[in-house]
Amino acid sequence: MPRTADHEERRSQIAAAVCQLIAEAGLDAVTIARTAATAGMSVGLVQHYFRSKDEMLLHAFRTVTARVRHRAEDRIRAGVAHQRPIAHVMAGVLAELVPLDETRRAEFRVTRAFAGRALDAPALAEVDVETARQLRADVARAVHNGKECGEVPPELDPWPAAVRLTAVAEGLAAQVYRDPDGVNELSAAELAASVLTTELATVFTGECRQYAGTTRNQGAGDAPNTRETRDPGDTGRARGTSPEDTNRTGGGTG
C-alpha cells in the first residue's frame, strides 16, 4: 500500500488529467486509458485509485469545485485580515467564477460539462447542488455581516440578496464564456467589473463602522491570486475610497 500522502497526490494528478482532457476535448473524451496517458501513469495504477470512470469523474468534479472554493476562502480570509470592505471582498469572491483568464475558462468548461452530465447523474448533481449552496450561504453570511457592521441596510433580507448576487455571478460567467471578447465595445473584464460592482452596490450601500478610521490601504499580502485582469473588485475609487486603495501589490501565498 502506498503512503497516504502519495495516495492523495496520485488522486490529485488523476483529477488534474481528467480536467485537462475535459477542458481540451470535452467530457466524452475522458476514458481511463486517456487519463492514464495524460497523467503519465499505467492504466492499472489509475484503476487502483478509481474502480470506475464514474468514480474518477466524481473525484475530478469535487477537485475543481474545491479549488474554486479555496480561492474564494483565501480572499475572504485576506479581506478580514486586511480590513477590506465586505463589498470589495465579495467582488473578488464572485469574480472567481467568471472565466476571465485561461485557468478560470478551463474550470468553467469543466464545471459546465459536469453540470450537463449532472442532470442525470445523482452523485454529480449532489456536488453541483452542494457547491452552489455553499457559495450562496457564504454570500448570505457576508450580507448578514454587512448588516452588523453598517455596510448593508438593517432591514434587508440576506437570502434573496444572496440568491441575486450568486445568480448574477453564475449568469455573468456564462456570458463571458460565450462572448470572451466582450459586448458592444466593452471588454469582458470591464463588463464583469461593471456588473459585479453595480450589483454589489445595490446591497452594500453603507460604510463599515468597524473599519471606519482605520487604514485600509495596507498594500502587500492582501489578495492571493491577484492578476492583471483578475479583480473586478478593485473599484476603490468608485466607492469613494482613496486611489491608493486600488494600488495593491498582491503578494499573497495562493
Added chain:
Amino acid sequence: MPRTADHEERRSQIAAAVCQLIAEAGLDAVTIARTAATAGMSVGLVQHYFRSKDEMLLHAFRTVTARVRHRAEDRIRAGVAHQRPIAHVMAGVLAELVPLDETRRAEFRVTRAFAGRALDAPALAEVDVETARQLRADVARAVHNGKECGEVPPELDPWPAAVRLTAVAEGLAAQVYRDPDGVNELSAAELAASVLTTELATVFTGECRQYAGTTRNQGAGDAPNTRETRDPGDTGRARGTSPEDTNRTGGGTG
C-alpha cells in the same frame, strides 16, 4: 415528396420526441431508434428527415430555444398592445427562463444538456451563443426604450444593464432548478419574483411618460401563458399601480 406543411410537422414531432427523451433521461438516452419509437414513427422516416443524430439534436435545440423566444416575444407584443410599463413586461420575459413549472423545467433540462454538449460541438455552441445574444439585445432594446419614455435614467448604458439582467435570469434559473423548493423558507416562486423585481427596479427607476395618465389595467388578453406561479412580473402593487392591475385573466392565444 411530402408537402412542406407535413415536412415541418414531422420535424416538429421529432424535435418534441428528442426533447421528451432528454427531459426524462438525459442527452445520452437519445438515439434515432428511441426517438422514432417516442414519436410513433419508423426509424426510416426519422432518417428521411435527419441524416444523423447530430442533425436531429441541432434541430431539437433550435426548436426549444425558439419556443422560449416566441413566448418572450408574445409577452413583449402584449405589453406594447396593453401599454404595460417596460419593467413589468421584462419581468415576465425573464421569468420565461426560470423553471417554475414542469414545462420550463423540462426546457431548462434540455437547454442545459445542450449547453454542456455545446462546449465541444460548434454547431450547438452557435445556437447557444445566438440565443443568448438575442435575449441580451432584446433586453438592451427594452432598456433603451425605457430611457426614451422615462422609465430608465438617461445616462444609463443599456449594455452592462442588459448583461446584468440576463445574467441574473440565467443564474436564477440554475438556482431554482437546483433548489425547486426554494431557499430558507422562501418558495422558488417568491424568490424569483423578489429577485427579478429587485433587479429590474435598479434599472427601471422612473415612470413611463408615454403611458402616464392612460388606463393600465385592461385585464384580459394581456399575458399569454399566464399561469398561477408563472408571472413574477405581477408586481403592480409594489410599483405603485393599482391592485386591480394584478388581477388579470390572461386570455392570450399562446
